[in-house]
Amino acid sequence: MPSPAIDDYLKTIYHHTEWQTERITPSQLAAELGLAPSSVTEMVRKLAAQGLVTHRPYGPIALTEAGEQRAAAIIRRHRLIETWLVGEFGYAWDEVHDEAEVLEHAISDRLLEGIDERLGRPRFDPHGDAIPDAEGRVHREPFVLLGQAPAGHVGRVLRVSDRDPDLLRAVEAAGVAVGATVTVTDAGSIRVDGADVPLPEAATAAVWLST
Structure with a gap:
């Protein structure tokens, strides 16, 4: 049930x-959600x-196939809504997350399909995160975190984390956008x-580049 x-x-x-590849631990999950570990x-x-x-006591947590399908479906909703708000209503990329959190549980499947069709079946949201298709499939290029890229590395900006709106505004003010080609200098x-x-x-720790 929903x-x-x-x-x-x-x-x-x-x-x-x-x-990244490390699975989430219960303590990390609690911190991310802002909840007590016991809850x-x-x-x-x-x-x-x-x-x-799947989970064993004190060990990391992994989604089963059913869990991944359900997660991909709600993430598809969230990211399509973010893309819709930016493209159709003029929202900035630092303004859409909270709106999408509300709307992802409210719109019908029919409306979601209409949004997807109107937007031309986008594969990525405004932050560069992949939008799962209706079957939960995603496409991602090989990537490297900016802080781990060596000096001289040339790549396209694939993604900017939407966790911190202030950081998104600072990145935008610097003229850096998803899709821009950049050269890493140092640090x-x-x-x-x-x-x-x-x-x-x-x-x-918030910008990812193509390899």
Whole structure:
């Protein structure tokens, strides 16, 4: 049955391994959701009983195939809505997350399909995150985190994390957009069109480049 609480858990677990490989631990999940560890432990037990996650005591949590399908479906809704708000209503990319959190549970499948069709079946949202298709499939290029890219690396900006609206605004103010080709200089600094671009230190852990 639909449950925003369950969907939030599944989305968070799904998000954790989109751009890195380490599985999420119960303590990390509790921190991400802002909940007490005891509450998370109880919910994870319920999710495991429903066949949505696999988990052993004190170990990491992984989505089952059913859990990944459900997570991909709600993430598809969220990211299509974000793309729709930016493209059709003039929202900035730092303004859409909270709106999408509300709308993802409210719109019908018919409206979602209409949004997808109107937008031309986009594969990525405004932040560069992949939009799962109706079957839950996604396409991602090989990537490297800005802070881990060596000096001289040239790549396109694939993704900017939407976790911090202030950082999104700072990246936008610097003239860096998803799809831009940049050259890494040193310590996570970049050059765009021959000009050095200052970025906040936090950008090194929030910007992903193509390899």
